[in-house]
Amino acid sequence: MIRDITLGQYYPAKSVLHRLDPRTKFVGTLLFVISLFLFHTFPGYGVATVFLVSMIALSKVPVSFMFKGLRAIFVILLITVAFNIFLTPGRVLWQLGFLKLTYEGLMQAGRMAIRLIYLVVGSSIMTLTTTPNQLTDGLEDLMRPLKRIRVPVHEIAMMMSIALRFIPILMEETDKIMKAQIARGADFETGNIFQKAKGLVPLLVPLFISAFRRANDLAMAMEARCYHGGEGRTQMKPLCYRGRDFVAYGVTLVYLAVSVVFRVKGI
Amino acid sequence: MSIELKNVSYLYSPGTAYEMRALENINLTIPEHQFIGMIGHTGSGKSTLIQLFNGLLRPTGGEVCYNGENIWGDGFSRKDLRSQVGLVFQYPEYQLFEVDVLQDVCFGPKNQGLSPKEAEKQAKRALEHVGVPEELFDKSPFELSGGQKKRVAIAGVLAMDPKILILDEPTAGLDPAGRDEILRQIASLHETRGITIVLVSHSMEDIARYVQRIVVMNQGQIAFDDIPKRVFSHYRELEQMGLAAPEITYVMHDLKSRGLDVDVEAITVEEAKRSILRALKAVREEVRT
Numbered sequence: 001m002i003r004d005i006t007l008g009q010y011y012p013a014k015s016v017l018h019r020l021d022p023r024t025k026f027v028g029t030l031l032f033v034i035s036l037f038l039f040h041t042f043p044g045y046g047v048a049t050v051f052l053v054s055m056i057a058l059s060k061v062p063v064s065f066m067f068k069g070l071r072a073i074f075v076i077l078l079i080t081v082a083f084n085i086f087l088t089p090g091r092v093l094w095q096l097g098f099l100k101l102t103y104e105g106l107m108q109a110g111r112m113a114i115r116l117i118y119l120v121v122g123s124s125i126m127t128l129t130t131t132p133n134q135l136t137d138g139l140e141d142l143m144r145p146l147k148r149i150r151v152p153v154h155e156i157a158m159m160m161s162i163a164l165r166f167i168p169i170l171m172e173e174t175d176k177i178m179k180a181q182i183a184r185g186a187d188f189e190t191g192n193i194f195q196k197a198k199g200l201v202p203l204l205v206p207l208f209i210s211a212f213r214r215a216n217d218l219a220m221a222m223e224a225r226c227y228h229g230g231e232g233r234t235q236m237k238p239l240c241y242r243g244r245d246f247v248a249y250g251v252t253l254v255y256l257a258v259s260v261v262f263r264v265k266g267i
Numbered sequence: 268m269s270i271e272l273k274n275v276s277y278l279y280s281p282g283t284a285y286e287m288r289a290l291e292n293i294n295l296t297i298p299e300h301q302f303i304g305m306i307g308h309t310g311s312g313k314s315t316l317i318q319l320f321n322g323l324l325r326p327t328g329g330e331v332c333y334n335g336e337n338i339w340g341d342g343f344s345r346k347d348l349r350s351q352v353g354l355v356f357q358y359p360e361y362q363l364f365e366v367d368v369l370q371d372v373c374f375g376p377k378n379q380g381l382s383p384k385e386a387e388k389q390a391k392r393a394l395e396h397v398g399v400p401e402e403l404f405d406k407s408p409f410e411l412s413g414g415q416k417k418r419v420a421i422a423g424v425l426a427m428d429p430k431i432l433i434l435d436e437p438t439a440g441l442d443p444a445g446r447d448e449i450l451r452q453i454a455s456l457h458e459t460r461g462i463t464i465v466l467v468s469h470s471m472e473d474i475a476r477y478v479q480r481i482v483v484m485n486q487g488q489i490a491f492d493d494i495p496k497r498v499f500s501h502y503r504e505l506e507q508m509g510l511a512a513p514e515i516t517y518v519m520h521d522l523k524s525r526g527l528d529v530d531v532e533a534i535t536v537e538e539a540k541r542s543i544l545r546a547l548k549a550v551r552e553e554v555r556t
Binding site: 173176177179180181182183184185186187201202205206209210 | 318321323346349350353354355356359361362363364374375378379409423424427
């Protein structure tokens, strides 16, 4: 069961999007999100759809993976849609007690739903085509200007990559300790919520201890190899923009310009 | 009180891209009161196999029977099974969690439904058996040394009074003295309590001295299952599996090939010594006459 969990949600494939620089993908995703809020008419969403569909096609990731992320926001989506449908004042189409279904409400709900869904799918494209390590490298580089105002950018990026690295290890550890305690007669399944919470103690105590031990070992190993923060540190695989990245930036900017024009013209 | 595996196979993540065959067509019987050594290279499937014994893993094919009853059949209590088939995992010291040693060892017996008093009695007996001195009983398990932690963890399973005790590499990470002591105590459990013991290891030397039978695992299958002497006579094949016979087997085969009539089946240094002395004596007498 533990084996099934992939790190982050990276989907390995060979596509242009996979080869793009993580910074390009990050900025591109950000611009796509901005465009979603610039568009406010259905023809506008049509343009966004064309852009999104072509990105999905380019990524060579199965479509089902793209929509997996939607499961997480399903409840939020439902609540948003319901509130918008019933609570927007306007032309009443149908009424049940105090609940009024309005034409404006329907349109508003539709817009919100499209925005939310596109937002999640759009960012899924980024996380599916970029390994977590690339992502943190890219973020570190993009956040570099924040160093001026004393934000510990390198340290944050390092913490992120270590955390990501340790997820599968801790999963495995949990599995192991759980089995060891089940072998000693522990029961993690039956009982009411309090019994269940109490039953987790034999799992959580060893897990925390092992996490601290690992952290300690890792810190020691890093220091033994002279790690002392980001000062003067170079990268093994420095990020470097290539031709395709400039093309990607160009395409995204044209797309953003279209959305600005749509907004200004009120289409 | 026997465990029987019939045509058992085990797949990890069946039906996905991560599918991996860990065990294939395993037929194995573990009878009462036997001391069995299980040996195999890393990834040979031995850790998966022992988790089938007490129902922590469900085989993807075949049957696991305890006293003739299928443990995955309807109405079979795997919780009871686990208190009869004790399993000590590799690095068991990482499972300790209680405030003191005695409480930790009591965890198993309490889960079996014993009263605190009885549980304590069982725990003390188990701790005594693995050689943990009484002054450590109220210490925090995290203050102990590696070897002591390991003993406490083994006692934690032993306190449940299992009929069969399975130990996965109990000597990993111990110094030679600590290793010998733990192995001796395990052997004495077998002698005094009559517990069936399955000792998983990758060191032939450790196993050779104590066990009555060796099961060699290779690539998810049982390669050999015999008494130690006969298993070691396949030392060439063992090498191909990334294992090795005890050093003494090599010495004896070497001596034999150079014309000294020694017993190549000697397993321990003591046996080898006797055999070599006997052979030398014979040679000397031959020279004299």
